[in-house]
Amino acid sequence: MAEATFSRRVRLLDAQQYKAVFDDAPFRVSTRELLFLSRPNSLPVPRLGLVISKKSCRLAVQRNRVKRLVRESFRQHQGSLTGLDIIVLSRRGIAELDNHTLTQLITQSWTRLLKRSQTAAPGNSDASSAS
Template structure:
């Protein structure tokens, strides 16, 4: 029996993953230190803390700190980091140009993926609002 050719085109997007671009990451210890030393924006969420400071790059950058002390299992640390990276990748155009350090706190690993996504979206909104308010306050004086 002869083989029948496929009528539909092959799906080339099924194996393609969106990457987290290098330009959206804090890359060295100096970048982290700068945020820790001069962070005018602090946003608290359940199990997470965001520290941020304005940058001159025109886009946000993020650094993640998930210590073994606060998130014991590697599988949980990796899951949470994936969720944060995906969230920032999707929200990058909404966020102000800031350098962000996101710190995990105890108990964050107990949240399910949907709860983490909701927490992050709320934190990004509050960060955006704080940065907008600060820009508005400095431009009006």
């Protein structure tokens, strides 16, 4: 079983790591409130980066709640997301969602992201362009 903590080794830590995902993210999952960008990495663990803007959540307490829920869901799903660098971006309207709805949305997005990353064979460019 994968380690269920959010340690440094499962986080995107610097601008270069974020830029690599932003520049080349073959797997994308989009909802009205969240955008998941992902690319394969060569590590045995997935890594997560969060971009929760003031534009989408004005109050710090709202941004912290969103980050906490995404991190918790990531910890629970990191065993199945192995080998991916993932960035989660917030969009307007996310602050209005209650915890239960937001958790369901995040869980559905992990499932969709996992399907897209698993169906993308090394030579299959069709699967990576699906949104």
